[in-house]
Amino acid sequence: xxxxxxxxxxxxxxxxxxxxxxxxxxxxxxxxxxxxxxxxxxxxxxxxxxxxxxxxxxxxxxxxxxxxxxxxxxxxxxxxxxxxxxxxxxxxxxxxxxxxxxxxxxxxxxxxxxxxxxxxxxxxxxxxxxxxxxxxxxxxxxxxxxxxxxxxxxxxxxxxxxxxxxxxxxxxxxxxxxxxxxxxxxxxxxxxxxxxxxxxxxxxxxxxxxxxxxxxxxxxxxxxxxxxxxxxxxxxxxxxxxxxxxxxxxxxxxxxxxxxxxxxxxxxxxxxxxxxxxxxx
Amino acid sequence: xxxxxxxxxxxxxxxxxxxxxxxxxxxxxxxxxxxxxxxxxxxxxxxxxxxxxxxxxxxxxxxxxxxxxxxxxxxxxxxxxxxxxxxxxxxxxxxxxxxxxxxxxxxxxxxxxxxxxxxxxxxxxxxxxxxxxxxxxxxxxxxxxxxxxxxxxxxxxxxxxxxxxxxxxxxxxxxxxxxxxxxxxxxxxxxxxxxxxxxxxxxxxxxxxxxxxxxxxxxxxxxxxxxxxxxxxxxxxxxxxxxxxxxxxxxxxxxxxxxxxxxxxxxxxxxxxxxxxx
Numbered sequence: 001x002x003x004x005x006x007x008x009x010x011x012x013x014x015x016x017x018x019x020x021x022x023x024x025x026x027x028x029x030x031x032x033x034x035x036x037x038x039x040x041x042x043x044x045x046x047x048x049x050x051x052x053x054x055x056x057x058x059x060x061x062x063x064x065x066x067x068x069x070x071x072x073x074x075x076x077x078x079x080x081x082x083x084x085x086x087x088x089x090x091x092x093x094x095x096x097x098x099x100x101x102x103x104x105x106x107x108x109x110x111x112x113x114x115x116x117x118x119x120x121x122x123x124x125x126x127x128x129x130x131x132x133x134x135x136x137x138x139x140x141x142x143x144x145x146x147x148x149x150x151x152x153x154x155x156x157x158x159x160x161x162x163x164x165x166x167x168x169x170x171x172x173x174x175x176x177x178x179x180x181x182x183x184x185x186x187x188x189x190x191x192x193x194x195x196x197x198x199x200x201x202x203x204x205x206x207x208x209x210x211x212x213x214x215x216x217x218x219x220x221x222x223x224x225x226x227x228x229x230x231x232x233x234x235x236x237x238x239x240x241x242x243x244x245x246x247x248x249x250x251x252x253x254x255x256x257x258x259x260x261x262x263x264x265x266x267x268x269x270x271x272x273x274x275x276x277x278x279x280x281x
Numbered sequence: 282x283x284x285x286x287x288x289x290x291x292x293x294x295x296x297x298x299x300x301x302x303x304x305x306x307x308x309x310x311x312x313x314x315x316x317x318x319x320x321x322x323x324x325x326x327x328x329x330x331x332x333x334x335x336x337x338x339x340x341x342x343x344x345x346x347x348x349x350x351x352x353x354x355x356x357x358x359x360x361x362x363x364x365x366x367x368x369x370x371x372x373x374x375x376x377x378x379x380x381x382x383x384x385x386x387x388x389x390x391x392x393x394x395x396x397x398x399x400x401x402x403x404x405x406x407x408x409x410x411x412x413x414x415x416x417x418x419x420x421x422x423x424x425x426x427x428x429x430x431x432x433x434x435x436x437x438x439x440x441x442x443x444x445x446x447x448x449x450x451x452x453x454x455x456x457x458x459x460x461x462x463x464x465x466x467x468x469x470x471x472x473x474x475x476x477x478x479x480x481x482x483x484x485x486x487x488x489x490x491x492x493x494x495x496x497x498x499x500x501x502x503x504x505x506x507x508x509x510x511x512x513x514x515x516x517x518x519x520x521x522x523x524x525x526x527x528x529x530x531x532x533x534x535x536x537x538x539x540x541x542x543x544x545x546x547x548x549x550x551x552x553x554x555x556x557x558x559x
Contacts, residue, residue: 249531
């Protein structure tokens with residue numbers, strides 16, 4: 001096991017791969033840190049160094065990145081269902097590193113359509129199935145599974161390998177996630193990150209207004225499908241309501257603040273605004 | 282305490298039970314406001330008092346004044362504590378006080394100086410209340426922030442508050458939201474505070490300049506606050522401000538017939554939200 005000093009020296013040297021070391025060996029070691037409850041190993045070293053090597057320095061060949069995907073993808077989902085357990089770190093950070101590879105793919109285009117779709121399906125599965133939604137954990141740092149998965153979906157949404165049917169599935173996954181029964185209220189920017197995924201889809205300009213309207217009406221349907229039995233506070237209803245409300249608001253504000261959005265999305269924005277009425281006092 | 286007795290009152294649509302006077306029963310109801318029992322504080326204490334005060338008008342001005350005096354004392358009980366059951370008495374005393382002001386807005390019995398004294402107490406309470414829990418599992422609502430927001434709403438609506446009073450309400454909301462701390466409001470406190478702000482706006486007495494300066498404080502807070510490594514004490518006020526500003530923005534743009542500055546305030550709010558985004 002290489003020591004903290006070794007990795008800190010790499011950071012201090014601008015994240016450059018040290019001479020006389022094997023990229024492959026160091027990468028395997030860094031990836032082994034992704035599940036560490038120690039945030040220095042997981043985040044400061046594992047994530048930060050891999051991020052530079054993948055995105056900034058572009059050290060990896062397509063074959064090496066395929067091997068990384070092979071390593072990361074199963075680990076993102078194999079302990080799914082665990083709750084309130086340190087296993088969330090590995091799942092969530094696998095999603096995060098996969099998002100960097102998806103980002104890299106948008107730079108250099110090495111994934112086939114089939115490979116991209118496989119990754120999308122796994123990311124969708126992971127988003128809706130992950131139950132451990134804790135964001136920042138005292139003493140241990142970020143878990144942030146929802147935000148990390150959103151990053152992965154965002155970069156996948158920009159991939160030219162995905163067509164409008166893929167993008168619709170992606171959008172539906174987000175609606176599935178937000179309307180799934182939970183008592184967890186996101187309050188670490190997950191709403192903004194998920195809205196960014198939708199913004200990436202909107203910028204593709206490949207979904208038409210009818211598809212977008214049908215999608216956003218799923219949230220209205222959820223609201224109208226809730227039968228209020230009495231005035232008792234229902235933590236599950238409240239959490240879902242709050243998550244949807246924050247998400248739709250983030251989306252609306254991001255659209256308002258965007259420099260430009262496609263025409264179809266402009267019509268969709270009017271629909272979104274109407275739905276926001278029922279999520280406002 | 283006889284739950285069956287009080288449940289019968291609820292079941293009888295809050296009719297005063299035969300053989301009893303309001304004066305006999307009210308002290309016990311006021312006592313319920315501090316109960317940690319979810320079946321007592323809210324459905325009996327709050328709801329029955331509210332029905333008797335607002336719907337049925339059972340209380341004379343001198344009754345309401347006596348009630349006010351007791352409730353103001355209650356606000357001090359354990360003020361500054363966090364996580365204890367005493368928050369229930371403080372918070373529910375505040376919400377009943379807000380109803381007394383609501384009642385004054387209906388029937389006009391307070392002198393202006395009495396309303397402004399209530400404002401003073403409310404401002405102090407809001408600044409000093411540290412227990413911000415909304416819904417407490419197994420014990421029900423505490424919701425001190427939302428209850429104080431309700432008070433601000435009715436004070437904002439009262440014609441006995443003046444321009445400077447309204448400015449102080451707005452400032453105290455900003456003070457509360459920008460206070461460093463670890464509590465993220467998740468039970469619609471943002472919306473309740475916005476309701477108070479909208480009432481102040483509807484008064485139509487604050488100039489557009491005052492509103493702009495007030496909004497600018499949020500931008501300024503964001504600008505001067507250091508966001509380094511994640512710190513919950515910075516994250517929480519940041520998110521509280523952001524959620525409040527978003528609720529404000531949507532209310533300003535979705536509410537019909539607001540006074541003139543509403544439109545420019547909406548634009549300004551959106552502009553500030555930009556600084557609070559990702």
